[in-house]
Amino acid sequence: KVSAAAQNEDCKSRRIIPSFPEVLTVLAMWCRRLGWLFRAPSQPRGSTRHVSPWLPHARRTIPAAPAQCHHTAPESLKCAWQLHGDHLELRYANTLMRFDFVWLRDHCRSASCYNAKTNQRSLDTASVDLAIKPKAVRVDETTLFLTWPDGHVTRYGLEWLVKNSYEGQKQQVMHPRILWNADIYRQAQVPSVDCRSFLETDEGLKEFLRNFLLYGIAFVENVAPTKEDTEILAERISLIRETIYGRMWYFTSDFSRGDTAYTKLALDRHTDTTYFQEPCGIQVFHCLKHEGTGGRTLLVDGFYAAEQVLRQAPDQFELLSKVPLKHEYVENVGDCHNHMIGVGPVLNVYPWNNELYLIRYNNYDRAVINTVPYDVVHRWYAAHRTLTAELRRPENELWVKLKPGKALFIDNWRVLHGREAFTGYRQLCGCYLTRDDVLNTARLLGLQA
Ligand SMILES: C[N+](C)(C)CCCC[C@H](N)C(=O)O
Ligand SMILES: O=C(O)CCC(=O)C(=O)O
Ligand SMILES: [Fe+2]
Known part of the structure; x- marks a missing residue:
């Protein structure tokens, strides 16, 4: 696991392995020194109860000096995610977002779920299992990949998620206005x-x-x-x-x-x-x-x-x-x-x-x-x-x-x-x-x- 993570040079996407805190600490040091980031395997965690914290100390291990990580996106565009029992937590572009699993399935933009020509949903939302949970999660520089129990894969652009998430919406106004006297x-x-x-x-x-x-x-x-x-x-x-x-x-x-x-x-x-x-x-x-x-x-x-x-x-x-x-x-x-x-x-x-x-x-x-x-x-x-x-x-x-x-x-x-x-x-x-x-x-x- 560690070597796979260490080989990954992707600075934007990281997942922390909570069950090996000592490994983390070592990795964090490497990270700081070498500008490497690491990522855990894509499988969701077996236990839904024991959820790892966000590990803020590990977040701080992102190289502070841009020179150490110049080949990657700026700090604000790094992505970190965590699978909880009933939602996916995603941090990207300074926004902490929480997504319900049914929501993530429902908004799938794949050709079989969404008609991009008419901008209409073809997926029958009522046929989605309300207890659905992704089988695998993966993130690269731009995209979140979710594999569902039936093997269907959903992709979301990270920018799209920020724009369309509840947390992203909350920070925005629907109608920019200048109030006046x-x-x-x-x-x-x-x-x-x-x-x-x-x-x-x-x-x-x-x-x-x-x-x-x-x-x-x-x-x-x-x-x-x-x-x-x-x-x-x-x-x-x-x-x-x-x-x-x-x-x-x-x-x-x-x-x-x-x-x-x-x-x-x-x-x-x-x-x-x-x-x-x-x-x-x-x-x-x-x-x-x-x-x-x-x-x-x-x-x-x-x-x-x-x-x-x-x-x-x-x-x-x-x-x-x-x-x-x-x-x-x-x-x-x-x-x-x-x-x-x-x-x-x-x-x-x-x-x-x-x-x-x-x-x-x-x-x-x-x-x-x-x-x-x-x-x-x-x-x-x-x-x-x-x-x-x-x-x-x-x-x-x-x-x-x-x-x-x-x-x-x-x-x-x-x-x-x-x-x-x-x-x-x-x-x-x-x-x-x-x-x-x-x-x-x-x-x-x-x-x-
Ligand atoms: C504009 N026009 C003269 C057609 C109608 C006026 C409607 C006036 C009404 N008290 C209201 O406030 O709705
Ligand atoms: O007479 C006017 O200038 C406006 C009257 C009015 O309020 C209206 O027609 O809605
Ligand atoms: Fe009026």
Whole structure:
């Protein structure tokens, strides 16, 4: 065993033989002196109870001076692994990962398990023995090899594992963002994209989407002030989400619908369609006309405010992310009869990394709270107050006057909007977009979304 290990010059992959500590010590010395690394045989250990420790002293035997191991990868790319009774432990690229055996079988990328053309699994997961365990494990510079009891061999690129492991995911964000208050947003001087470049070049579209994903808002300039031209913009990045308001909508203060949006009243910051099970992902606004005063648009980064709550009062943040609420839209005006109910917490986070992905905040449309008992209700009101105070800080408010020609895209899962009361005739057009399709376009352009 020892000589086989000593002959192996592979510096990236090592397995320690725990039952021979004295051999280890000697090997460790060799290692330090000669820059050799060693590896145990690939067979899993017979005993699953007696698991060897990671032997940190042996890890430290990796030659510190690069000169001694210059033919190998840097320290961060060395791989060490250990088979436990119910999982495989793997250390690579500074990440300690733990893999369930069924997971390792299930994600096999061999031709019989996975269709690389369609990127679909062909393996029937339900046919995998839940007590499966690899018969043999081997690692070389780039790849983990697992042999299963039936002889099937699974290979995983070590880089692939880091990227796709739970531990690797946990260190990453799904959606890179720049959280902002008014100062941060203004100082960033995010450019508006020109309509022609947006419509006619991939660079223009990509630039727009990059800013939209980072800040949750983005503007297109020099748009012809019509509903049809606004529709062409929307269709450039997504499918239009048709709702009870129609596909492309116009609205003025004509009381045509049972909602205060159709008045001249001020509207406090909110997100739209909180009363849908899946609130609309993106809202497009294009002001076609305003002859009068007031009517400025208010924008507030909901995630920036939520982040402040997390810092000040993590328990309140948690409550806002756990307590389910209903929002409701009841309309009986003219021929419009609608009753919508959406359920979900105010703050929605990915459970594995606590990253926010959706804020549902609309005090106008919030329904009766009857999903939690009274004591939780009281704590929820306190948490809601903290969040509202953050959302209402004047320094978090970005005020813009929408003008004909300038279309605004708002991430309705992140950025709240509102408006100042106004006088005179004001006409806005716009639409909602399906979020999946906006993100799809962004990913196809090479953006992380
Ligand atoms: C945008 N448009 C005027 C069509 C609809 C407005 C919907 C307003 C509703 N209170 C909500 O927040 O969802
Ligand atoms: O009138 C506005 O500027 C926005 C109104 C509003 O909140 C909406 O239509 O969703
Ligand atoms: Fe709104």
